[in-house]
Amino acid sequence: MCGFLGEYTFKNILSNTNEFSDLLALSKHRGPDATKIEECEENYRLGFNRLALLDLSPAGEQPKKSPSKRFHLVFNGEIYNYKELIKEYGLEGLRSTADTEVLLHLFDAIGIIDTLKALNGMFAIAVIDTISNTLYLSRDFAGIKPLFYGKNENGIVFASQFDQIFKHEWFCHNLILRPEIVREYFAFGYMQAPNTVFQSIFQVNPGECLQIDSNGNFETSIIAHFKKEVAVQANFRLETLQKKIEKAVTIQLNSDRSLAAFLSGGIDSTLVTSYAKKNKENLEGFTLEVTDKKLNESDYAKAYANHLNLKHKIVAVDKDALIDIVDEHFKSFSEPFGDYSSIPTYMVTKKAVKFHTAMLSGDGGDELFWGYPRMFDVLKKAWWFKMPFFLRKNIVRITNKLGLSNTYAPFHKSLESFWLHKHIKLPEALLNEVFSTPFSNEMLNLYQMGKGSNKKRLQHFLRWNEFYGHMQRVLVKVDRTSMKNSLEVRVPFLDKHVIDYAWTLHQSIDTLTQLKQPLKKLVQQEIPEQLLMQEKKGFSIPIESWFKNELKEDLLNVVINKRIFGIDTEKEHLLKKYVHNFINAEHNNGWGVWHIYAWQKWAIQSDLI
Structure with missing residues (x-):
């Protein structure tokens, strides 16, 4: 895990060297092990802060050029299938054992786009093709790693952090807010890619690669997108899912520095930890214990760790400790971010980094396997929207008054509107009073289901929307808080092959107990049912x-x-x-x-x- 900053100019005029260095230093926490800046050909500059996980020697440092010297790279993340790619493409003459080296050899061998499509991992990649004088910016298919860029008449500035763009001398004197994106922040609490709250500053979409030439022309290539439409159902087998998750966990254990697993007491982290223990005998589980017994899940985590014969580190914190770090934790976010669960996430990563440099996490399980009760609520109430709006809103007034129902769903004009408002945290009336502009087209499209509304299509849409919507907010929270503490967090559920296979699953969700059913069945194979938590408490502030x-x-x-x-x-x-x-x-x-x-x-x- 690392942080980078780069400039690609259309006018062969780079920014002030000292100011560039100062901006790069803003992401030093993302890579405290080494810092390096390279300026080339007067038309681009690359800066890199390294957090070393593979090949801890200087051979693993960046920026770095391919063997042919054609491609110049900065790369944040981990490529988990890099050893497989070495064998598949017969790569020889590698000068380090880091995954970065494999990327550069593959660029020379098969080109940038084909290389990106072959990757399985989490990544934000910036590459300069020095022959065609072209910049490539690409981001992993789940959006785990951040990649911001600004564009104007001077050129492109790209970085791991939002503030490295809006504080850059090309942009800082002309910051103009986009009211529709500001409205989205106040509604949802984060900035949805590809937009940011400032004009001319953007995010690369998950699973895309932007190609920018010296005239400022953009071309977009799709590296991997998961479709909104229902996929053709394969012969889904629980055993196959198990093997794919186990393999994802196994390859993500590869590290030249200390690695452990978060163990919260929930299904997802417990499953990841149990699979990791099978492949790493000395694995340690890491649990945050809170003094409020109503919120504390550490007793469950202790029982699971004991059953798995797992080394277990429990760090206790009280309310005062959490309140004391509120201001400090805000320094994790160079962008506006409004999810207060970031406080305990910041605390647990701050504690974990004292013992480890990388952690496994269970993020992504809820989105891929229908883990949120709000999904069931929409499926249960979808029938209302088969009636005309004027009819259902009058009927529900009567049923609510008679105590036959207690729902406001029918007062929404569409099922999509009902779903969207489940994610909005400020009243629509207030948003309409403060902002004269609607949400952006990108946000509205994210909540547009499309033609047809049968149950299977609706269920798949809910998962797709959570993946490209709410999960992006979760990933921002985890990336920013962990990297502020110089800790790498890996997410096996967001392995490309796990996602691909999960996307073929269709199951009936007719009760709340059927949410996340495949993962519940898998964890029951690892933990006795009598030990399992019957209802997840969560860690709520x-x-x-x-x-x-x-x-x-x-x-x-x-x-x-x-x-x-x-x-x-x-x-x-x-x-x-x-x-x-x-x-x-x-x-x-x-x-x-x-x-x-x-x-x-x-x-x-x-x-x-």
Whole structure:
């Protein structure tokens, strides 16, 4: 895991060298082991901060050129199938044992696009083709690793962090907010690729490669996309899924530095940890224990670790410790980000890095195997949307009044609208008052199901949407908090072959207990059923209480006593009133208030206000 920064100029004029170095230093936490800058041909510059996991020698450092010297690379991530690619393509003369070396040899052998399609891993890659004078920017198919870029008349700046773009001298003097993306942040709490809140600054989409020539022309290649439409069902077998997950875990154990596994007590991390233990006898499980017994899952994790004969490290934290790191944890995010579960994630990665450099995680299981109760709620209530809007909203008024139902689903004009609003944390009426622009086309398309609404199509759409929507927010949280602590987190469920096979699964979800059924069956083969947690508690922050007590003074200071960044002066009072109403117990939407609070914290630490 690493951090990089690069410039590709259309005018053969690069930025100030010292300023470039200062910007590269913003991502030093992503790669504290080595820093290197290379400037070439007057039209591009590459900078790299390395966190060494494979081949710890200087031979594994970047930027690096291919054997032919044609391709110049910076690469953040891990290529898990690099040993297989060496054999498949008969690669010889490798000068290091790092996966970076394999990338460069493959570029020479089969070209950039075919190489990218052959990869299985998590990655953000920037490559300069020095012969055609072309820049390639590519991101892994699940969006695990970040890749931002800015474009203007000077050229392209690309980086691992958002602030390395908007603070760059080509952009910092002309930052213009995109109101539709600001609206999306306040609604969803993150920036959905390919957009950011600033004009001219973007994110590479998961599974895509951008090709940019010296005239500023863009061409997009699809490396891997998972389709919104229902796939043709293969002969799905649980045994096959098991083998694919086990293989993904096994190849992700490869590291020249200490590696362990997060063990939360939930199904996903327990399954990953149990498979990892079979291949790494001295594996350690890592669990965060909280003093609030209602939230603490460590007792389950202890029981699982004992059954697996697993070395187990438990780190205890109390409420005060979590509150004390709130400000510190915001420094993880160079972009606006509004999910307060980032606090415990930051804490557990901060603790884990004292013992290990890489960790396995269970992220991705909920999205691939229908793990969220909101999915079942939509499937259960989809029948309402077969009626005309005027009819169902009148019927539900009567049924609600008679106590025969308790739902607001029929008041949405479409099933897609009902689903979209399950992910929005601020009231639509408030968003409409503050912002005159709708969501971007990209966000609306993400929530557009398409033709037909049979159960199988709907169920697949819900999973597709979670994968390219909500999961992207989860991955931002995990990447930014872990890398702030110089810790690599690997996610076996997001192995390309696991995703491919999961995509062929269709199952009936007629009850809540059927959510994530394949993974439940697999974990029951590893852990006795009587030991398994019957209902996952999750690790939830009591944000409503914190805002009314420990964080109240800071909330008032950064929201009420300051201008709200980027919001029209005639409209900002609406957001401040919403916060006041929360403090006065007129509503209990702490998550929505957190979106406002986190926006201000980002703007303040970015020197934007």
